[in-house]
Amino acid sequence: MRYISRKKSKDVGLPPGSLVYQGEKRSEDVKITVIDYSEKSVQEMVTKNVEDCFPFKDQPSVTWINIDGLHKVDIIEKIGEHFDLHPLVLEDILNISQRPKTEDFENYIYTVLKMFTYNKQENETNIEQVSIVIGSNFVISFQEKEGDIFDPVRDRIRFNKGHIRKMKSDYLAYSLIDTVVDNYFIVLEEIGEQIESVEDELSKNPDPEPETLQTIHGLKRDVLFLRKSIWPLREVINTLNRNESRLIYKTTQLFLKDVYDHVIQTIETLDTYREMLTSMLDLYLSSINNRMNEVMKVLTIIATVFIPLTFIAGIYGMNFEYMPELYWKWSYPILWMIMVSASLFMFAYFKKKKWL
Amino acid sequence: MRYISRKKSKDVGLPPGSLVYQGEKRSEDVKITVIDYSEKSVQEMVTKNVEDCFPFKDQPSVTWINIDGLHKVDIIEKIGEHFDLHPLVLEDILNISQRPKTEDFENYIYTVLKMFTYNKQENETNIEQVSIVIGSNFVISFQEKEGDIFDPVRDRIRFNKGHIRKMKSDYLAYSLIDTVVDNYFIVLEEIGEQIESVEDELSKNPDPEPETLQTIHGLKRDVLFLRKSIWPLREVINTLNRNESRLIYKTTQLFLKDVYDHVIQTIETLDTYREMLTSMLDLYLSSINNRMNEVMKVLTIIATVFIPLTFIAGIYGMNFEYMPELYWKWSYPILWMIMVSASLFMFAYFKKKKWL
């Protein structure tokens, strides 16, 4: 994941509403997918030409225009013109480090949120910004890259699963938000599994690897970052739900409340993860301290037993002419006895102190 | 306890209201218990056939249908149909990692909460999700597994203890919630006893076992998890109580307020536990540091006393031809005196420094 965005500075000093894309430069075409549906019919179209989707605007059926790629600023501009979007909205769509928010412009509602997708092959979590513009009979969604996250929604429309075909554009927008939030759980589960495996290691291995520390730190950073990205969503959905806007119907509000509950659950899970990681860091540190304590005890026992003995041996290694003990017959065995009993006493002492 | 749920991902991409059971697959039958009562009569029935309980719906007496097992999705579906429950409610009943919440659907109220039961034999805390649907003359409760936690309520109905037979379905629902919350205290007491025994060990044993650390960490995780599961209950009961729903009578609100107080007390106790555990971790860490300090002192004293003495002995173990001291008569006893007084001086120094 990219944690620290450093593209916002491009914007500094420009008048509000200036359109600058802050992501990496790319040259592929922008893929525009249009689905137009009513209860009875569905019509699909994929195009590179943004003007192709304008005719749908004046039809009573619900039109969903999905833009995969923000690097062609002129496309965003044309959409802005045709659908009469406020310049600040266009600026926000392009500013990919935008904080999740929702704003009501009477004729349309602009919502921006963060999408997390976990890529199992590369064991990587990707983050992308999704902007959704909700009009009375259209929804325009903007993604940074092509992705298949919205395919289930498309299938539901195509094959008339659930209520989606009977509902208005607000329900379509809800379906998109719900899909994004559902994907949070996959990322959460991935993190949860990693937390569990670290915890397993910590509880089994009294001398944990230094890499464990890096893993805990990395997970903490991920959790921190996810929380920061998801936290504002509470407000976003609350605002949509509380909205007196004529664009959000009462039947959809119940579903939005459901998404809201999921967001709360996500945040609470992240908070629990965070506290667990903090607790695991303490556990790790204590394990190391425990380990060091044990190492020190071994050193101290060895040193305490043998250093005095070595001193005694040193004494009788001295070359003084007048050392009466050297010439006694029983000196050597007596010395051995003294040394053995001294070390036995030492061990008994350490035993009593529970160092052994 | 299972801390990290990983079943939610099954749901991703499905239209809202899709019925998927996320728990483990099981093949036993689902046990359905029905008690129908009015002030004067009680009628009981145990069945596997869900249709058997439908006739009770139209009687004026209060009917309590208890479903033990969620793994047969068609049973949930039939109940949903017959009692006219919203698809999202059915989805939530099956989603066993649901956050506690309550929702008012005019004709019925849906409440979901977490049940903790402590199993003394296996020294284990089980967590289960309980869903309660409150209608005007019925209550449907859903549990994951068979359990005897609601038996006291059944007995109160059977033997007409307390007011329960004179009251409506709202009082029955209160009784169920109250029973669940009462069981929290048993789990709390169990944790409290473990905390006390750890604290006892810490205060008596200056050199605590490494396992103590794991125990503290485990308790902290339990407390964290319980708190996360119980915290939303405040809102749940508050919502029920504030409710202008015609289903909750004024006489029951006083009782709900009592449960609310118990929930607050539970949460405050958990918070105190958490702070005590944090404080105990500090105590543990300090004990280890204290211990290491003592070990180091022993090592330093021994090394500081004997290393210089050994050096002196080494000097007179050298084989130089011209070492006048070697041939003096009093060298050896004088050296002993020097060494003894040096070590006495050392010990006095350590005494003064309070290392001994």
Next chain:
Amino acid sequence: MRYISRKKSKDVGLPPGSLVYQGEKRSEDVKITVIDYSEKSVQEMVTKNVEDCFPFKDQPSVTWINIDGLHKVDIIEKIGEHFDLHPLVLEDILNISQRPKTEDFENYIYTVLKMFTYNKQENETNIEQVSIVIGSNFVISFQEKEGDIFDPVRDRIRFNKGHIRKMKSDYLAYSLIDTVVDNYFIVLEEIGEQIESVEDELSKNPDPEPETLQTIHGLKRDVLFLRKSIWPLREVINTLNRNESRLIYKTTQLFLKDVYDHVIQTIETLDTYREMLTSMLDLYLSSINNRMNEVMKVLTIIATVFIPLTFIAGIYGMNFEYMPELYWKWSYPILWMIMVSASLFMFAYFKKKKWL
């Protein structure tokens, strides 16, 4: 103090309003004290027979019935019946691990709070639950054990000190609450003195005793527990004061506001204590680390100076036939010079590194 209550489980599964006393079993009689007063007259009575106090109920004068002991459940039951108290109130009076709260039942107000009394002889803090029922012309107070904490209030009534005889039952209730809160300050001062003495030791003694750690931990637990018990009192008094109940007169509200300020002051003091104790724990830990650092320096200096010297002495203790130095005349004094200058150099080095 008892921190972890484990009596609540007795209650589990009983219908609400069941009367079970959770404290220790006792067989003494329950002491019932009655004071009936108006502006002009006082009448006192001590009895074991609860029926004796019933006649006072119908007199216009203010009657204060004080019950010392909750272990005779039938007494509580009779009072409940005669004064028409709600079953939940009676249950709460007996549940001695009740959270402080107040509830308005139109004809009377029920308030429960925690009383802390410091026993200087045994250096112990006792905790007791006090329940107060405020009626229009009576106050009933329930204590767990006999105690003299309310004696000053009795004296004020007897000797007509202050306004108490001119006021109604609400002012009497205020006086009781005020007395309980005043006693908090005595406990706080006791804890404050202990904190100060620990801080004194920490600032004077660079190598603090391991017991200090236990003391800090114990004080932290006390503070935590007191805070938990006093915190809900804010709400209690606020509720009494905000109350539109006809039982609380405007003149008394000013006095209740004063108690409220005292409670806030108590909580803020406890918070400060807590932060001071945390800071003292850090200080303690740092002191130990500092100490260990110093111990390590001594060890390192001694080892660094003498181990190389011992090695040199060891070299010339070898018995090789062909070691020319052994036969030189000045070898021995030269070696001494080398060894002395090496150790001087070492000491200079350690001096420079500020290890000495």
Next chain:
Amino acid sequence: MRYISRKKSKDVGLPPGSLVYQGEKRSEDVKITVIDYSEKSVQEMVTKNVEDCFPFKDQPSVTWINIDGLHKVDIIEKIGEHFDLHPLVLEDILNISQRPKTEDFENYIYTVLKMFTYNKQENETNIEQVSIVIGSNFVISFQEKEGDIFDPVRDRIRFNKGHIRKMKSDYLAYSLIDTVVDNYFIVLEEIGEQIESVEDELSKNPDPEPETLQTIHGLKRDVLFLRKSIWPLREVINTLNRNESRLIYKTTQLFLKDVYDHVIQTIETLDTYREMLTSMLDLYLSSINNRMNEVMKVLTIIATVFIPLTFIAGIYGMNFEYMPELYWKWSYPILWMIMVSASLFMFAYFKKKKWL
């Protein structure tokens, strides 16, 4: 500063409104200063006799009575009687561990706050309680000791500086509060300078003195205590400002808002200080750990190099008859070569491990 007040217990059990001074006993006279002013005239008086100031009460000009000393309870009592103050107000004036608060008694407003003055000569911060009673045409201020903190306000009245002579009693009260709050900044700057000097030491000296720890701890305690004393002032000034009291004029509210901003700034600065001190404690602890790490490395290097060498020398110091090496001609120089190359290898190893 005195952090832990232990005088409140004197009060316990007394009826509310009892007048007990909790500070130290003193015998000097109480100094009473009166300034009476209108736009055109000023009249000053210093007296020991409290009755002297009563005539001013009935004049339309603004009268400021300043009482320096609370130890003569009868003076407070007489003022209370003459100015018709509530008994609880008089009790609060004497209770010098009162929490800052303000109360509106229709005819007058009672405000109590904490005054901190930094005494440069003795490098000490003094704390004092200041009570202010604001009437329609008078202000009475109570201090514990004589002080010159209010002299600038007196000068402004005497020499007609600023607007003070044109304004009413509320502006005078504002001026007093403003002066007290301004003095907080002097104390803050003093603490700030100490924090900076500790930070300087920590960043320059890799092996900080143990005293630094005490200093950080002491500063933290000061900051904690100041914060606790200043925090309630937000509410005090907010209450004054929000007040619908006829005693506070609209023109003064703008000035009170200014003081409010200063109080917020003080609290935020204290919060920043607190976080900086916590961070500095971490830095200190890490420095010690770093240092110990370095000490251990030196010990380990010396021991690892010389202990094996000493062992080798010990081998050839043995007196076995049959040790062929002892009689070889090149044994001694070969051994030297082995030992030198072994130690060189060791140093290279430590170099690679970055221990050197």
Next chain:
Amino acid sequence: MRYISRKKSKDVGLPPGSLVYQGEKRSEDVKITVIDYSEKSVQEMVTKNVEDCFPFKDQPSVTWINIDGLHKVDIIEKIGEHFDLHPLVLEDILNISQRPKTEDFENYIYTVLKMFTYNKQENETNIEQVSIVIGSNFVISFQEKEGDIFDPVRDRIRFNKGHIRKMKSDYLAYSLIDTVVDNYFIVLEEIGEQIESVEDELSKNPDPEPETLQTIHGLKRDVLFLRKSIWPLREVINTLNRNESRLIYKTTQLFLKDVYDHVIQTIETLDTYREMLTSMLDLYLSSINNRMNEVMKVLTIIATVFIPLTFIAGIYGMNFEYMPELYWKWSYPILWMIMVSASLFMFAYFKKKKWL
């Protein structure tokens, strides 16, 4: 950055509205820049004479007066007089340690905020206080030093970029605030890069440099300080936006909401930075502990292997006459075998304990 202001004390005791500049004394002239514009025309002027800008006041076009330098108090005073500003506003303009705030004086709005500019050449962040007075047809901005931060706004006016020329003074004020807030992002990015580089070092280098600690501490202090300075801006912009003032038009409120979002984003980023730095400090500390653990293991292994061996060598270095082993033929090779196998056993033991 200057973290601890110590200039506020100059003010203490002065009547409110006294004009004292608290920054460093400077003697250069104050640069006054005036731009007067309407939709059709722009007029610019640079002067040292404050009176030159007064004539613009009465023109219907929007006049922006920018004052670079606060050290000439008389200039501020003249502006205050001519534009009829409240004395407290003038005092606040000069008090450069003012907390960000906004105040509505009906005829004008006074806003003060902190400006951070990152100077790449000197790798330094400068902080400056910016005051903005918004009138119906004028904006006066006050900076401490000359700077080019507002040049893009000037260019937008000159070259009629964006809407600025069509809008009123409120939009100009918004543009200035927006520019200040945009510059926060540059400082944030700089800090973010430093955090990333520290994190890189920590994850690559298992034995981090002591300087890293200083860097983390310094970054934490910076983040703390920035947060403290930016936090009040939320309220500032909220107040402007909620304002019923006739000076802020509805069209501008949408833009202010955008700035508000940026401020929130800044604060959330700072909070994330803070938590990351805390986590990095833990990582650093754990690395050091890990390292010390390793060092200790090396020491212990060497000492445990060689100290006993040295003792054995010492034994046979003793000079007793009666030591039979000395005269056996195979003593020496047998001893070697014993010693080699003992050390092999030791190494196997350490291997098993995972110390190697």
